[in-house]
Amino acid sequence: MKEEFQKYIDYHRHKGGTGKLYDFELIEYKTGFLKLKAFFNSNTLNPVGTVQGGQINSMLDDVTSLLLIYESKGTIYPNSTNLHSIHHRPLYEGEVVATAEIIKKGKTIATMKGEVFSMDGKLAATLIHTAVIMKGE
16 A cells, blocks of 8 residues: 555656655555655745745645545546645644545545644644645546
8 A cells, every 4th residue: 555655656746846845755544534754854944944834835735635636546636726724833844744634525626634743743734625626637
């Protein structure tokens, strides 16, 4: 299963701009849920040395999208219509854990929740992601 999921991470890394940034690694997958280890490098930091909020949103956009894409075996792609984020605490350069959960998936719209945690398990940000479901490549 890990090797199969790695194909989607590799595709995202080679075809997507942000896929090159976060160095995703699968921790856990079960239907409707995904947990990845990820990394924020120095290019994602703001002038005070914490991860820029838009980078956190981008990572959670990617993680929630990867879950939807993987569950469809690459036949669909989410086109975001709304990303609503809540930032609970700062993050710093280094490893984090990001999760994604499908809240509701219909024929044309999907809503997912993403969360990112510091390596000591503290919730740093929550994202609600709504997307139009489009046909994949």
